[in-house]
Amino acid sequence: MANFENITIEKGMYQTKGGISGALEKLDPSENYRGTALEGLDAFSRQLKRFDIKVKGRNSDCVEKFFQSSNSAALFPEYVSRAVMQGMERADILPNLVATVTDIEGMDYRSIASVPSEDDKSLKLVGEGAKIPQTEVKTRENLVKLHKRGRMLVASYEALRFQRLDLFTVTLNQIGAYIARAQLKDAIDVLVNGDGNENPAGTLNVATGGKVTYEDLLKLWTELAPYELNTILASTPEMQKILSLSQLQDSNAGLDFQATGRMITPLGASLLHTPELEGGKIIGLDKNCALEMVQAGGVVTDYDKLIDRQLERAAVTCTAGFSKIFTEASKVMNC
Numbered sequence: 001m002a003n004f005e006n007i008t009i010e011k012g013m014y015q016t017k018g019g020i021s022g023a024l025e026k027l028d029p030s031e032n033y034r035g036t037a038l039e040g041l042d043a044f045s046r047q048l049k050r051f052d053i054k055v056k057g058r059n060s061d062c063v064e065k066f067f068q069s070s071n072s073a074a075l076f077p078e079y080v081s082r083a084v085m086q087g088m089e090r091a092d093i094l095p096n097l098v099a100t101v102t103d104i105e106g107m108d109y110r111s112i113a114s115v116p117s118e119d120d121k122s123l124k125l126v127g128e129g130a131k132i133p134q135t136e137v138k139t140r141e142n143l144v145k146l147h148k149r150g151r152m153l154v155a156s157y158e159a160l161r162f163q164r165l166d167l168f169t170v171t172l173n174q175i176g177a178y179i180a181r182a183q184l185k186d187a188i189d190v191l192v193n194g195d196g197n198e199n200p201a202g203t204l205n206v207a208t209g210g211k212v213t214y215e216d217l218l219k220l221w222t223e224l225a226p227y228e229l230n231t232i233l234a235s236t237p238e239m240q241k242i243l244s245l246s247q248l249q250d251s252n253a254g255l256d257f258q259a260t261g262r263m264i265t266p267l268g269a270s271l272l273h274t275p276e277l278e279g280g281k282i283i284g285l286d287k288n289c290a291l292e293m294v295q296a297g298g299v300v301t302d303y304d305k306l307i308d309r310q311l312e313r314a315a316v317t318c319t320a321g322f323s324k325i326f327t328e329a330s331k332v333m334n335c
Contacts (some may be wrong), residue, residue, distance in 0.1 A: 003138060004038075004043065004047065004050055005259035007027050007028060007071075009025065009047065009070075009071045009072075009075065010074060011074060011303060011304065011307060013074070014077065014078075014303045017105075019078070019081075020074070020075075020077075020078050021042065023045040024044055024047060025042065025245045027043070028043045028046065029043075030042055033046075034306070038310050040333065044078055045064075047072075047075055048075065048265075050177065051066075051069070051071070051072040052065075053066060053072065053075070053165075055079060055165045055166070056165070056166050056169060057119060058166075060164050060166035061160050061164070061185075062163060062164060063157075063160045063162070063165060064161040064162065065165070065286070066079070067161075067309060068182060069283060071151075073306055073307050074303075076307060077302075077306040077307060080301050080306060081298070081299040081300070082299075083172035083173060084173070084175050084176040084177060084301075084318075085298065086169075086172075086173055086176060087172060087173030087174060087176025087179075087180070088176035088177065088179055088180040089180075089245075090173065090176070090177065091176070091180040091181060092180040092183075092184070093184060093272055094180070094183060094184060094293065095151045096231055096287060097139045097187055097191075097231060097233075097285065097287055097290070097291055097321075098187070098287070098292070098293045099291055099292060099325055100292050100293070100294070100325075101293045101294075101295065102292060102293070102294045103295055103296075103297070104294060104295070105297075106296070107146060107296060107319075109143060109144045109294050109321075110139050110140050110143050110144070111144055111195075111292055111323040111325075112137055112139055112140065113137070113139075113140055113199075113295070113324075113325070114135055114136060114137045131184070140195075140197045140323070141197055144294045144298060144321045144322070144323045145196060145321050146294065146320065146321040147186055147319070147320065148317050148318070148319045149179045149182040149299075149317065149318055149319075150316050150317030150318060151175045151178060151179070151316055152312070152314070152315055153311055153314040153315075153316060154311075154312060154313055155311050156311060156312060157309040157310075157311055160311065175316055179299075181276060183318070183320055184274070184276050185276040186320070187293070187322045188233070188274065188276055188283070190232075190284055190322040190323070191285065191290065191324075191332075192281065194324060194327075195322065195323045195324050197324070199324050199327040201283070201327070201331055201332045202327075202328065202331050202332070203331070203332045203334055204220065204223055204331060204332075205333070206333060206334070206335050210280070210335060211241070211335075212241040212242055212245070212335055213245070214245050214247045214248075217232075217245075217266050217267060218267070218331065219333075220282070220284040220331060221267050223284075223331050224284055224285075224329075224330075224331050226285065227289065227290075227326070227328065227329045228286045228288070229268075229284050229285075230269050230270065230272050230287055230288070231270050231272065231285050231286075232269045232272065232283070232284050233264065233272050233277055233283040233284075234272070234273065234277065235275060235277040235278060235279075235280070235281065236275050238277075238281070239273050241335070242282075245266075247266075248266055280335040281332050281333065281335065282333040282335060283331070283333075284330070284331050284333065285329060285330035286326075286329040289326045290324065290325060290326065290329035290330045291321055291322055291323070291325065291330075292323045294320060294321045294322065294323060295301070295319065295320040296319040296320070297319065299314050299318050300315075300319075301314065301315070301316065302314040302315050302316075
């Protein structure tokens, strides 16, 4: 069992399954620190403590602190990946849309689908000796389209070496936010137009041209049945129309929105502001069974360049795609 202060860190750890975090965790399991002062830290965080690298707060270190030794330099790409991931999580509303996340190791993935008929949706009584109704599950005809999203870090080590890590983290967080918004746009495209397997969302129109009424929301709720309307996505103009409805302007909802910024929940659904949604549309969906997210690894950095202090044009990327699970679990309302 290796002590975290005596582990040799090298580039090759990034090429192992689970990346450097997984490799460090195998050498230095977190379970060994239960009941100690280091409980709650993962293996990577213990390495930061080993080299006394503070990445946040008023007393955060400068970037050059990572490069005091070859061991600590090998931690720098993972710090970058984690900071980008942190930014993605802060700006990410995908957990409110995605029913499941599938991690794959290659670039080819074919999802499965079940397309129940109206007869399949009703579980009928089965008499003694009678045949039990069946639900057919089969693979999709087309592969899930994966998109690589990312940003290029264009800076020299000399330009960054004396910058505080806290400030550099803010920049990396913003890169993560850009990636999250791009992935959200991909998810919306699949919800509206389908994933290439002839499964676009069903559409309905508002009763009065361009004007959203409470009756339109009720229609969206009924059209989605038997699925549950638990999430509504609206672009900025449509969000304003929904928030302006008299039925959604009671005093309790108004006070809650003004005090906390939490959106009201029409018909019990989470109302999410989605500027990426264009064309005067509102999407209603059942987040529990509408969308699958497929990702090939997490955030990937050019670790060779970063470790060798060659920050010029070092890429930070994330590859993911989306597939519909149940086509009828999402509807689009044209306004």
